[in-house]
């Protein structure tokens with residue numbers, strides 16, 4: 433696991449965008465797994481800038497981690513009203529880069545057959561050749577996607593009920609600003625499973641801010657447990673990079689060791 437610590441959110445975002453940008457440049461036909469939330473916004477802004485400077489997304493295939501059940505993209509209403517993750521991706525990234533519409537996959541929150549959709553989504557990922565690089569944030573409850581505490585670490589794309597903490601975090605970050613009453617926000621979601629995420633060939637996890645410090649430490653250094661579903665990162669066999677700002681890294685016991693490893697890798701040209 434490469435744990436990269438940067439001074440602040442901006443530098444962490446710069447680093448994460450650099451990883452994704454290099455990946456797309458080296459493998460134009462890559463399959464990217466993408467995430468929503470407040471954390472990736474800075475990364476996406478930098479990817480948009482890189483696209484304006486020539487980075488080509490025309491051959492990229494994208495799969496998003498998750499979507500609320502009961503919402504779907506509606507570009508006819510303002511952002512504040514449509515809180516779908518499809519809308520978020522459109523506003524924050526897709527409409528600013530040249531990824532082809534037919535190559536974008538986001539779980540359909542309005543499907544009449546959520547269980548059937550979940551199986552189809554898994555098949556689509558396989559048909560695309562699997563995810564080459566999956567970007568993930570980490571929830572306050574330790575989740576990846578909407579794999580809430582108690583979800584199996586082998587889970588596939590499925591329907592999940594949002595935990596009280598996720599409801600509260602997402603209400604504060606998104607729904608409150610939109611003027612939506614708390615009990616009106618969606619309580620269920622379709623999410624890639626932890627098993628689905630672990631099948632990706634590479635994982636890039638990002639986290640920022642002191643509010644994430646405890647859960648980041650649990651994820652990376654605590655026991656592997658379904659109570660912190662992102663702790664499955666410790667069982668992951670592919671290439672994994674964790675990009676943190678100083679605040680999110682502040683509760684890591686072995687922080688100095690991780691910083692030392694990064695310096696050594698730079699010194700020996702292994703970064």
Ligand code: PGA
Pocket residue numbers: 468469470471472568569570571572575576577605
């Ligand atoms: P956040 O969400 O980026 O808004 O903190 C992360 C997540 O829930 O995965």
